[in-house]
Amino acid sequence: MSSFYSDTGQRSGIAGWMMSVDHKRIGIMYLSALLLFFSIGTSLGVMMRLNLISPGTFMGVHTYNRLFTIHGIIQIFLFIIPGIPVSFGNFFLPLLIGARDVAFPRLNRLSWWLYLAGAFLVLASLFLGGGALDTGWTFYAPYSIKTKTNVSLALFAVFILGFSSILTGVNFVTTIHRLRAPGMKWHRMPLFVWTLYATGWVQILATPVIAISLLLIILERFFGMGFFDPLKGGDPVLFEHMFWIYSHPAVYIMILPAMGIISEVVPVFARKTLFGYRAVAYSALAIAGVGYLVWGHHMFTSGMSDASRVVFSLLTFIVAVPSGIKVFNWVATLYKGSIRVDAPLIFALTFIFLFSIGGLTGLIQGALSANLHLHGTYWIVAHFHYVMFGGMGFSFLTALHYWFPKMFGRMYNERQAKIGWFFLFVGFNMLYFSMFILGVQGMPRRYFDYPPEYFTGHLVSTIGSWILVAGFVIVFRNLIIAIRKGPKAPDNPWGGTTLEWKVPSPPPHENFEEIPVITRGPYHYGNDKK
Amino acid sequence: METTKSRADEPGSGYEGAKLGMWFFLITELLFFGGMFLLYSVYRSKYSQDFHTAALEENLLLGSINTVILITSSFTMALSITAIRKGNKQLSSLLQAGTMLMGGIFLVNKYFEWSAKISHGIYPDSVLLLKRSSGEILFYGLYYVMTGIHALHVIIGIGVIGVMLFFTRREIINRESFVKLENTGLYWHFVDIIWIYLFPLFYLVT
Amino acid sequence: MKPGITNIVSAVDSTFLFITVTSVVLLVLVTFFMLYFVVKYNRKRHPQAEQIEGNLLLEIVWTVIPTVLVLLMFYYGWVNFSYMRNAPDDAMTVKVTGMMWSWQFEYKNGKQSNTLNVPLGKPVNLILSSADVIHSLYIPAFRIKEDAVPGLKTHLWFTPNEIGSYDIFCTEYCGTGHSHMLSKVVVMTGEDFEKWYGTAAPQGAKDRGLNLLQVKGCLGCHTTDGTGKIGPTFKGIFGRKEIVITGGKERDIVADEEYLKKSVLQPEADIVKGYPPIMPVIPVTSGELDDIIEALKGLK
Numbered sequence A: 001m002s003s004f005y006s007d008t009g010q011r012s013g014i015a016g017w018m019m020s021v022d023h024k025r026i027g028i029m030y031l032s033a034l035l036l037f038f039s040i041g042t043s044l045g046v047m048m049r050l051n052l053i054s055p056g057t058f059m060g061v062h063t064y065n066r067l068f069t070i071h072g073i074i075q076i077f078l079f080i081i082p083g084i085p086v087s088f089g090n091f092f093l094p095l096l097i098g099a100r101d102v103a104f105p106r107l108n109r110l111s112w113w114l115y116l117a118g119a120f121l122v123l124a125s126l127f128l129g130g131g132a133l134d135t136g137w138t139f140y141a142p143y144s145i146k147t148k149t150n151v152s153l154a155l156f157a158v159f160i161l162g163f164s165s166i167l168t169g170v171n172f173v174t175t176i177h178r179l180r181a182p183g184m185k186w187h188r189m190p191l192f193v194w195t196l197y198a199t200g201w202v203q204i205l206a207t208p209v210i211a212i213s214l215l216l217i218i219l220e221r222f223f224g225m226g227f228f229d230p231l232k233g234g235d236p237v238l239f240e241h242m243f244w245i246y247s248h249p250a251v252y253i254m255i256l257p258a259m260g261i262i263s264e265v266v267p268v269f270a271r272k273t274l275f276g277y278r279a280v281a282y283s284a285l286a287i288a289g290v291g292y293l294v295w296g297h298h299m300f301t302s303g304m305s306d307a308s309r310v311v312f313s314l315l316t317f318i319v320a321v322p323s324g325i326k327v328f329n330w331v332a333t334l335y336k337g338s339i340r341v342d343a344p345l346i347f348a349l350t351f352i353f354l355f356s357i358g359g360l361t362g363l364i365q366g367a368l369s370a371n372l373h374l375h376g377t378y379w380i381v382a383h384f385h386y387v388m389f390g391g392m393g394f395s396f397l398t399a400l401h402y403w404f405p406k407m408f409g410r411m412y413n414e415r416q417a418k419i420g421w422f423f424l425f426v427g428f429n430m431l432y433f434s435m436f437i438l439g440v441q442g443m444p445r446r447y448f449d450y451p452p453e454y455f456t457g458h459l460v461s462t463i464g465s466w467i468l469v470a471g472f473v474i475v476f477r478n479l480i481i482a483i484r485k486g487p488k489a490p491d492n493p494w495g496g497t498t499l500e501w502k503v504p505s506p507p508p509h510e511n512f513e514e515i516p517v518i519t520r521g522p523y524h525y526g527n528d529k530k
Numbered sequence B: 001m002e003t004t005k006s007r008a009d010e011p012g013s014g015y016e017g018a019k020l021g022m023w024f025f026l027i028t029e030l031l032f033f034g035g036m037f038l039l040y041s042v043y044r045s046k047y048s049q050d051f052h053t054a055a056l057e058e059n060l061l062l063g064s065i066n067t068v069i070l071i072t073s074s075f076t077m078a079l080s081i082t083a084i085r086k087g088n089k090q091l092s093s094l095l096q097a098g099t100m101l102m103g104g105i106f107l108v109n110k111y112f113e114w115s116a117k118i119s120h121g122i123y124p125d126s127v128l129l130l131k132r133s134s135g136e137i138l139f140y141g142l143y144y145v146m147t148g149i150h151a152l153h154v155i156i157g158i159g160v161i162g163v164m165l166f167f168t169r170r171e172i173i174n175r176e177s178f179v180k181l182e183n184t185g186l187y188w189h190f191v192d193i194i195w196i197y198l199f200p201l202f203y204l205v206t
Numbered sequence C: 001m002k003p004g005i006t007n008i009v010s011a012v013d014s015t016f017l018f019i020t021v022t023s024v025v026l027l028v029l030v031t032f033f034m035l036y037f038v039v040k041y042n043r044k045r046h047p048q049a050e051q052i053e054g055n056l057l058l059e060i061v062w063t064v065i066p067t068v069l070v071l072l073m074f075y076y077g078w079v080n081f082s083y084m085r086n087a088p089d090d091a092m093t094v095k096v097t098g099m100m101w102s103w104q105f106e107y108k109n110g111k112q113s114n115t116l117n118v119p120l121g122k123p124v125n126l127i128l129s130s131a132d133v134i135h136s137l138y139i140p141a142f143r144i145k146e147d148a149v150p151g152l153k154t155h156l157w158f159t160p161n162e163i164g165s166y167d168i169f170c171t172e173y174c175g176t177g178h179s180h181m182l183s184k185v186v187v188m189t190g191e192d193f194e195k196w197y198g199t200a201a202p203q204g205a206k207d208r209g210l211n212l213l214q215v216k217g218c219l220g221c222h223t224t225d226g227t228g229k230i231g232p233t234f235k236g237i238f239g240r241k242e243i244v245i246t247g248g249k250e251r252d253i254v255a256d257e258e259y260l261k262k263s264v265l266q267p268e269a270d271i272v273k274g275y276p277p278i279m280p281v282i283p284v285t286s287g288e289l290d291d292i293i294e295a296l297k298g299l300k
């Protein structure tokens, strides 16, 4: 049977891709775009690190301020938020629930176009008008209203990206409600599907709030209504609230699908059903639910009333518990398994380790008194790189290595993948762990220049970034070679039990010749019990 | 478009799926306006006296007329769906055109309201407005933004109904397949409901 | 971390240590079991997995214990926080204004300064606000931080216990000069402080002007020694010929009194070629402006 690569439908060439409504083609296109923006964004990160070992030598303060802003915007809005749902979600959601496509294939294509348009506008904003914006990715008013850089276009671009994200959320939630194969009850869904479901709801419920907040900033800049301008009676802190009402739930948009992938991979390599399926599934919903109520923990020093700070801190601690439940269940899944340590499992276990560090440091800064010291320092920078890069980033790499044979029909070199992992692991911890120490010492973030006592920490960190780059070069070189020359992959190289492994690699255009009928849970290994 | 035979019989793009998707979308719209309502309620409670005085200046008559017009248009929209379900293409087209017309009248009234204010020198950042109290500045800021974004939704709605009218004429929408028209109706009712909240907030808070 | 520089330090550090130690223990446990299982149940040693679907008791245990732990963490953080937020009544009040990109401290008797001078052992209550965008006052050695928000009054307090001079940073991004919006808090003995506090403001227009350049934060961006910084140097500025950009067009000017005054009051009107248009409007009275011009005349 021919794969979805050769089955082009009515159009061929570029149009066969751009006009395609096949979820797998859309997934592959998203994946390529994500990797492109990831390379651009991280390259900016490496340039920032270069400045920080010798401020002023390589760039001026204006350049630096714009670099970290664009680094943040690209990583957040073009890479990590669309991230796993649009790439692996698109490709695998229908396969995992036994469907031929998502509920609204053409809407899916529209999301993809909107994403491209948004990305294009972000890049255009760097060169038009007042040039690249310099507000930080948080766009705090009144600075974002006062600066002469091109904030309006960039915010408009983010607005469009938000629209794309909303449509993807609507599409996935409807798909999961309507298109599950016969017999796939809610408790027979693979966990990646559960997390996509929770994520979809967060996208639907949180994204509109940032859309309107950003629109208000644009309108402020053009018409000056004064909503966030104290001279006209407005309140700048209100913008912070509106921003974080979205942007805190957004961190769960980033991490939930990542957790879903870990829940898929651990059972397969332990040859064992997932420990505590229901606990893991419901904790995803709990994270999504409670995650709405904790945004104020970004504002412990903002001038908000002390009583609200106390409430937000309490809720912040509560939201950490379901993440803990997931970690414990993953570890318990390994118990009495029959474990093979292949590249995907190594990346998955690295996720657990790095995410735990990131999450636990989240607890430290979530405590009110400690936050007054740590807020706005490199401690926070370290925290979010651990959860975002160590968490979502490593989960992305897990998925890439786990599903690579299915997506491309080829195998990569296992040894190279492990060597790459080693460099990534060492480089990552050098780069970001030193930031925790810098933070405790009081090094503020978004600083172009700093007093000399912080030099050593920055030096170690920058050297780490080079090792990390080496790791990425090895990993991606390995995968790119595999796409071109790798040996053909079998349909089910890891012995997985979920539906995507029952179709050929790469899957045919129609996914399933016949829609399967589901009679048992997703991770059924072995002979005993149901 | 490249829909293959086997995909056509999928349930997702069918009636139930399309309705469900539309409801999810309306939730996001509601939250979008929710952000503005949040802003309104914060400033309203901070400057309730100023909001009170400012609202006195609103043109209650025009506002009430517009409310009646929008409610009526929601009604004709609903009737057009009933008509197409009975297979009455002619009547349905007429009712859709009527809905569009009423949307248009709504916008014309809005235009007169806005231009009257602007000619009195009351618009965001205007010299006259900046002389007033903080609460009034914010009240008018909210007034222009919220009714403006609502008007934008009315314009989009009119455009979409226009497309539906075209589909009805071409019988792409017919008595078997009318979910597109139904979803448009949902959208139009939503726009209507938002206005029903805006009306008291800006015209009746006196 | 040197403890005890202020009374606040131990309130922060004890919370920090408690949560960090708990977290490290949890992390070590999770990592240990993960690695131990991977080795022990490796496929070579353990070819057949045992299918275990879950265990309700375990689920309850690892929900309840972390919940108790996080509630403890919260409580600890909260108690110390309330202490940090409630200044004693006898504290000395200092008004702090953040502006792009300097700090200004104003004392009860009207004395202004761009460093925060405080007497040893006496509680100090800072009331913060901002003249333009959001800033945040941060003294790492004291473990305190709070945003300075335009249109809002926020507060911080501490009692310094050791003589010395400590860094003040701005930790809310506020534009170009954010990383140079630095100052110092100087803790001195009560006598030294009284001496400083009691000295009258500088006499003579020129000296007053020089002081104002300090206090208003002008020297954050302009130097007096001829080197370039964010803005053009003050050295020899009076009567200097410059090319400026006015409304997009270049023109030649001589920096006379009128031009200099306009540059302070409407910084965006004329921009010296080669510099970014970023100078904020800093509030000055006309008397202060005259003093500043006198001082600039003197900077040859």
Ligand code: HEA
Pocket (backbone or CB within 6 Å): A138, A251, A252, A254, A255, A297, A298, A299, A300, A316, A317, A319, A320, A321, A323, A324, A325, A327, A355, A356, A357, A358, A359, A360, A362, A363, A365, A366, A367, A371, A374, A375, A376, A380, A383, A384, A387, A388, A391, A392, C026, C027, C030, C066, C067, C069, C070
């Ligand atoms: C993927 C993204 C992601 C994720 C998942 C998280 C998860 C968490 N974050 Fe983080 N956070 C960010 C991204 C993320 N964060 C970003 C981007 C910022 C900065 C934005 C900016 O200012 O630019 C930020 C900032 C931030 C702040 C504000 C800091 C400040 O500016 O002052 C706080 C404060 O409470 C916080 C807390 C937490 C907590 C408690 C969690 C929890 O959900 C973590 C839960 C996980 C664990 C706890 C670890 C695993 C559990 C165990 C090993 C078992 C033991 C557990 C217990 C005892 C409960 N985060």
Ligand code: HEA
Pocket (backbone or CB within 6 Å): A035, A036, A038, A039, A042, A043, A045, A046, A048, A049, A052, A068, A069, A071, A072, A073, A075, A076, A079, A080, A135, A136, A137, A138, A381, A385, A388, A389, A393, A431, A444, A445, A446, A447, A448, A465, A468, A469, A472, A473, A476
């Ligand atoms: C997913 C999110 C993400 C990721 C992955 C990264 C990755 C990196 N970031 Fe981060 N960062 C953010 C999100 C992220 N960042 C955000 C949101 C902010 C806040 C911005 C703000 O304050 O507004 C921030 C801020 C931030 C700062 C703080 C700036 C400041 O406050 O002054 C620093 C400083 O060192 C930094 C550095 C880095 C570095 C060195 C990397 C490294 O990981 C980069 C390592 C290098 C690579 C990974 C390159 C590999 C790729 C290639 C070589 C190409 C490979 C080829 C192919 C794909 C074909 N970042």
Ligand code: CUA
Pocket (backbone or CB within 6 Å): C098, C099, C101, C134, C135, C136, C170, C171, C172, C173, C174, C175, C177, C178, C179, C181
């Ligand atoms: Cu002031 Cu940063």
Ligand SMILES: [Cu+2]
Pocket (backbone or CB within 6 Å): A247, A248, A251, A294, A295, A297, A298
């Ligand atoms: Cu958060």
